[in-house]
Amino acid sequence: MSKSNGTKRPSNHRFPALQERSLEEGRSERVRILMASHRAEACLTAPAPGRESDWRDSVYRALTLLRASMGEASERGESAGGLIAELKVKGGKYYHRVDRLQQEFDEMVRRCEATIEHLRCEGEGESIDYADIRQRVTWLLTSLKHHQAREADLVYEAHGLDLSIGDH
Numbered sequence: 138m139s140k141s142n143g144t145k146r147p148s149n150h151r152f153p154a155l156q157e158r159s160l161e162e163g164r165s166e167r168v169r170i171l172m173a174s175h176r177a178e179a180c181l182t183a184p185a186p187g188r189e190s191d192w193r194d195s196v197y198r199a200l201t202l203l204r205a206s207m208g209e210a211s212e213r214g215e216s217a218g219g220l221i222a223e224l225k226v227k228g229g230k231y232y233h234r235v236d237r238l239q240q241e242f243d244e245m246v247r248r249c250e251a252t253i254e255h256l257r258c259e260g261e262g263e264s265i266d267y268a269d270i271r272q273r274v275t276w277l278l279t280s281l282k283h284h285q286a287r288e289a290d291l292v293y294e295a296h297g298l299d300l301s302i303g304d305h
Contacts, residue, residue: 163292166210167285173203174278181274185267193265197256200274204249207281211246221288224295231295238291241284248277 177199185192221238224231252273259265 166206169206170203170210170281170285173199173206174281177203177274177278181271185265189265189267192267193256193259193270196270196274197253200249200253200256204246204253207242207246207249211242221292224291231291234291238284238288241280245277245280245284248273248280252277 177196180192180195180199183192183195221235225235225239226232252270256270
C-alpha cells in the first residue's frame with residue numbers, strides 16, 4: 138500500500154535496494170529543485186521599481202541556483218534519481234514518454250540559461266523590463282512543476298514508486 142494515499146502500488150520490485158536508493162535520490166533532487174524554485178519565486182515577487190539592479194541581481198542568483206539544481210538532476214539521468222532514464226529502452230513501452238520528458242527538461246534548462254544570460258548582459262543603469270523577466274521565470278517554474286508531476290506519474294506507473302516529497 139502507498140503510505141501517502143492508501144492506493145495499492147503496482148508490483149515491480151526487481152531491484153528493491155537499488156530502487157530505494159534511486160527513489161531517495163529522486164526525492165532529494167526534487168527537494169533541491171523545489172527549494173531553488175521557491176527562492177526564485179520569492180525574488181520575483183520582491184518590489185523592483187527604484188531598486189532594479191538589486192532585484193536583477195537577486196533573481197540572477199536564484200536562477201543560477203535553479204540551473205545548478207536542474208543540472209544535477211540532468212546528470213543523474215534526467216531527474217528522479219535515474220528512475221526515468223532506465224525506462225528509455227528503444228522500442229520499450231515508455232520510450233516515447235521518456236524521450237518527450239527529456240526533451241522538455243532540456244528546453245527548460247535552455248530557457249533558464251537564456252534568462253540568466255539576459256540578466257547578466259543587462260547593463261548598469263539600463264531600464265530593466267522586470268515584468269517580462271517575471272513572466273519568463275513564472276512560465277519556467279510552472280513548466281517545471283508540470284514536468285515533475287508527469288515524471289512522478291511515469292515513475293509510479295512503471296516502478297510503483299511514489300516520488301512525492303510529503304509524508305512517507
